Amino acid sequence: MRPVLFAFSALLLAPAAAAQTQPAAPASQPAQADPAFTARLGELLGILNGTGDYASFFAPGFRANVPKDKFDATTARLIASNGKPSAILGVAQATPWQGVVRVQFASGVALMQLTIDPAAPHQVAGLVVRGFESAEKTLPEVERALAALHGDTGYAIARLGTGTPQLIAGRNADKPYAIGSAFKLVILAELVRATNAGERKWDDLVTLDGSPLPSGGYMRQPKGTQVSLRELATQMISISDNSATDVLLKTLGRQKVEAMMPVLGIADPARNRPFLSTLDMFKLKGVPGLADKYLALDEAGRRALLDGEVAGLPLILIDQTSFQKKIPNRIDTLEWFESPNDLVRVMDWLRRNTDGPTGADARAVLSKNAGLGPDARGKWQWVGYKGGSEPGVMNMTYLLQARNGDWYAVTGSWNDLQRDVEQGRFAGLMGKAAELSAPPAP
Known part of the structure; x- marks a missing residue:
């Protein structure tokens, strides 16, 4: 119960309709990331740490739904709770344009679903925190x-x-x-x-x-x-x-x-x-x-x-x-x-x-x-x-x-x-x- 809605599975939300129309690869053929996805993935840490270019990274639909001040406030809460993000540990690719990224924070690993617009200039249409992992094994x-x-x-x-x-x-x-x-x-x-x-x-x-x-x-x-x-x-x-x-x-x-x-x-x-x-x-x-x-x-x-x-x-x-x-x-x-x-x-x-x-x-x-x-x-x-x-x-x-x-x-x-x-x-x-x-x- 927060005055500003907190939903564990969706800390950062924006429409991603364009990417949602892309079919997933058959189970026997794991999806391969499009080069545009890989390029945007390389910019993700900077965006989360506040050093990236918000306007060029995110698609207009994302920016309309999550203005920069709201995005900055959300990432600030993430960092306050978990420390700074420091590394991309890997990606589970669902389609060439969408994957769940494992992001190392100081106190845990965040699972972030990253969705890229297939149309140039291939901006990010969706970024959703799907969960967190802990280092404990038992x-x-x-x-x-x-x-x-x-x-x-x-x-x-x-x-x-x-x-x-x-x-x-x-x-x-x-x-x-x-x-x-x-x-x-x-x-x-x-x-x-x-x-x-x-x-x-x-x-x-x-x-x-x-x-x-x-x-x-x-x-x-x-x-x-x-x-x-x-x-x-x-x-x-x-x-x-x-x-x-x-x-x-x-x-x-x-x-x-x-x-x-x-x-x-x-x-x-x-x-x-x-x-x-x-x-x-x-x-x-x-x-x-x-x-x-x-x-x-x-x-x-x-x-x-x-x-x-x-x-x-x-x-x-x-x-x-x-x-x-x-x-x-x-x-x-x-x-x-x-x-x-x-x-x-x-x-x-x-x-x-x-x-x-x-x-x-x-x-x-x-x-x-x-x-x-x-x-x-x-x-x-x-x-x-x-x-x-x-x-x-x-x-x-x-x-x-x-x-x-x-x-x-x-x-x-x-x-x-x-x-x-x-x-x-x-x-x-x-x-x-x-x-x-x-x-x-x-």
Whole structure:
């Protein structure tokens, strides 16, 4: 949950329609890079380090979607979290014009999908961070690295079956952590319950009523716009769209979502009541004095404050600089809280309640963004994912089906009350944990 959308699988985005029309090479004939791709690849480190020529490197479509100031801010965040990029380690070529590049940063390896326009002057039409790799080679090494991170970390790796999830490995697995946008899994679970019960259908339409919304694709849509529950859920989970989240929460009902928490097995649901929307959170953290007022109240008083004063506050009163400073803001008292074992149980509930043909819609939503690099993704038959972050907070949670049909959940949280966390490093470690948790292929 960040005011500026953070999606692990897409830190840098731009249209790449021209390159997308190029067919992939047959599996028996690995693609060879076009010389133009190789030339642009040679410029990539300079672009990432801020010494390259942005205007000549990127195609007009990229520059329109990601202006230079936005691009510079994104690369600055990457470098702040992972150190400077220093080398190109290799490329997995998909077509002559597109490949996944392994870029060495100080604290890990980023997997960047680079797409070149086939038409001269062969500028870059797309650059997407698909994941991070860590240097650790074994699960104990990953566990030690997680324990050594500054602040506080907790994780759980569990096998899922017919009974209670069986913990394979964990640290602070029953300790609640701030989890950022991973709270959206609870909203998805209520939608699954409602559609399974026949109360709603995935194609039911929601009419936007013009209420203020946080950042996301529906923030500026006109009143009267109609959108399906399927689309809202897909955007909420796959790209963590905050506006879609708040529309869905309002449509399903705050109290209905709250009622799902004990059903899912969340050990301390009272800590997340009232169940805050993303805009509630932005207002409480971004309007001076409002958080203190809210936290001093009991649950009934907090509900009244949300429905009254908080709902009526215009967005212009939110102090955006309080979020841009990247300083943790009350993450121990004003956030969404679940333990690693809570999140294992949430994913297990989603697994059990989306089995069979009726669960295809929910599983399509949950699996649209795998949150893993290609090597880790390739270890599993199916991957569902949701993560979340804000300054000082990061969570990554996976539901995984092995190639032998067995099911697993892997989740980890990192909180630091004093400073921001290194997202790339944590993503690399969690991706490696997911990769190493896969049982041998049959």
